[in-house]
Amino acid sequence: MKLMGVVSSNKEVYPSKIECDGLFKVKLTVTAEPEDDKGAPKPGATDIVITDKVNSCFKIVALSTPSKGTASLVDSRTVEWKIAALGDKKRETATLEFTVQHVGSCTGSIEVNESVTYSDKEKHKVTFPSPKIEVECGIVVVPEGCPAPVNVTIGGCDDAVEIDAGKIDLESLGRILQIDVTIRNVCPHKRVALAVIVTEVDSKDKEHKRGVKILTIPAHTRANCQDVEVRCIKFVLPESLDVSGSTDSICDSRKFKVRFISHYIDNDFTCCDVIM
Structure with a gap:
């Protein structure tokens, strides 16, 4: 039996392992094939809207131009991808890539998705996988904070200035x-x-x-x-x-x-x- 309409969908992440605050790529793909309507082919899917929201451990920092349609950021964790028609005359695959950064304190094997939704005019039932990425965070301790600055202003025609910077304490004794x-x-x-x-x-x-x-x-x-x-x-x-x-x-x-x-x-x- 020949498949028609939306025939496949996928979500990939690479690399599979990053360090704390590291970057990785997300790749969405959807493939459609023309449907036969009484001998007259019609697009496999029309008015497609894909909304991808990443886990709260991540944020989207860059969005590439998709191979078909338009994509925009709804907020720092959500991208919306719209395609007017896919698989018009032959099998066709559309691709969207965006860059994600790890934020917060999440570590270990983390699901990238919070949710991925799909809709089109033909009401196809389409799902995307939920890939995971391994995040390794070292334990960082900062025992000494930055010292408070002493503000100094030297006038435009002055050659020198004298200030009393006050008292300072010895640190990490x-x-x-x-x-x-x-x-x-x-x-x-x-x-x-x-x-x-x-x-x-x-x-x-x-x-x-x-x-x-x-x-x-x-x-x-x-x-x-x-x-x-x-x-x-x-x-x-x-x-x-x-x-x-x-x-x-x-x-x-x-x-x-x-x-x-x-x-x-x-x-x-x-x-x-x-x-x-």
């Missing part, structure tokens, strides 16, 4: 705690697991968590047990976490407690029903 510790009487050929836990003490002797490090200490090869010194274990202590109660920033004293947990990793124990 903090301290680095570097710890050395000695693990006593470590047997030869046995690795040690070492945990270092740091807390900060406020004026009411309440402790606040400030960091933990888990280290593997290599085995030594001496004949007898030896003390093993572990050096330069570093902790970063931002001044924004200061709980001393004073407001003099890095000029204040801060109190900390450091705790250690250690044990052998390697041992000679084997359960009776376990094969190692």
Whole structure:
């Protein structure tokens, strides 16, 4: 049986994967074939209107001229494509492309469509697929905002100007705690697991968590047990976490407690029903 009227429709996106705020293309196609009206062919479809609205995670930033008909933006997420007649004398395919940009915080595999509607004078039932695109967004942290500017005006005939810019504060202050510790009487050929836990003490002797490090200490090869010194274990202590109660920033004293947990990793124990 020979197909007539609208014989196919499609929606594609490319590339299939973008980064946060990236761009991609959307391609709409619709194909129609003339219909036989008592020996007199007539267009496969007339007065076509296709309305494509993209997901709220995206916005349309550019619209190409379609191969047939006219297209216009209804708003930042919606395009309307109108075709007076398609498939007039032979099978005919019309194509429209537009450029879409990712916006907002959506990540992962996202459906591009919010909706795609089709209508024509002949009342054909036409549907479009709902393609997905993979969006990868890295986690971005901006710890320091832009500084407030000091406005300065120099007159047209002036050679120099003196201003008092006021007071500025030091930013992103903090301290680095570097710890050395000695693990006593470590047997030869046995690795040690070492945990270092740091807390900060406020004026009411309440402790606040400030960091933990888990280290593997290599085995030594001496004949007898030896003390093993572990050096330069570093902790970063931002001044924004200061709980001393004073407001003099890095000029204040801060109190900390450091705790250690250690044990052998390697041992000679084997359960009776376990094969190692």
